[in-house]
Amino acid sequence: MKRILLVRHGESEWNAIRRLQGQADIELSERGTQQARALAPMVASFNPGLVLTSDLKRAANTAALLGHEDAVREPLLREQNVGAWTGMEIAQLIEDAPGAYAGWRAGTFAPENGEIWADFRARVTSALDKAISAEAETVLMVCHGGVIRAALDGALGLPPARIIPVGPASLTILAFPKSEPRLEVFNATTFAPVIDAPD
Incomplete structure (x- = not known):
């Protein structure tokens, strides 16, 4: 059975100081x-049997630290582009534009020059489809919190408004048996799970 x-x-x-990074x-x-x-x-x-990573340094370096320095860099796994919000403090965004920020988290709003959720989900689903069609039964994808939420939406129809932020250095597992895809693990860590992780 295929597992991602x-x-x-x-x-x-920037996570450490709760600054929105997107594709920075x-x-x-x-x-x-x-x-x-x-x-x-x-x-x-x-x-x-196959390891893919976002080509952004924070993901590629994580893949190397997991023992996969030779992970295949896959630009489709980049984080969502947050456009004009890149580098902004999350607390300031929530204070200045609470409705817009809540809409962005729910996938119904994109900041100026940012990537709309439907396009982001389609990009991530394309990467997921490539992993599913790969020969390896188990594929590791080292990526970003938004990418994982988009994968859950694309594979399971679980919209971002229904998912907490994905914690740093956490493991989520999607399984693809002959029947419907299923979520086997979400947000698992070797430390106490982070349920209020910064985006």
């Missing part, structure tokens, strides 16, 4: 590096 392991990168330098190419924080290393044995236990 979805790992969000470890905490980035931000490094892992020291804590994020430690989180990724701690997750490595859990991911290794599934013995993925």
Whole structure:
């Protein structure tokens, strides 16, 4: 049975200060590096036959820390483009534009020059389809919180308004038996799950 392991990168330098990053190419924080290393044995236990990673540094470096320096870089796995909101503090966005921010989290609003949810979901679903059609039974995709939420929407019809933010260095597993796809694991970590993770 095909399984897709979805790992969000470890905490980035902007996650640590709760700044929205989108496709800005931000490094892992020291804590994020430690989180990724701690997750490595859990991911290794599934013995993925193919490893794909977003080409942004925080994801590619997480893949390397998981033991997959040779992961295939896949631009389709980039985080959602947040346009004019790139680099903005989340608290400030919530204070200045609470309705717009809530709409963005729910997939019904895109900031100026940002990627609308339907386009983002279609991009991520395309990456998911490529992984499903790959020969390997277990595929690891090291990516971003928004990408994981878009994958859950694309595969299971679970809209972003119904999903909490995905925690850093967490594992989510989608299974694709002959029947309907199913969610086997969500937001699993080697530490206490983060349920209020920054985007």
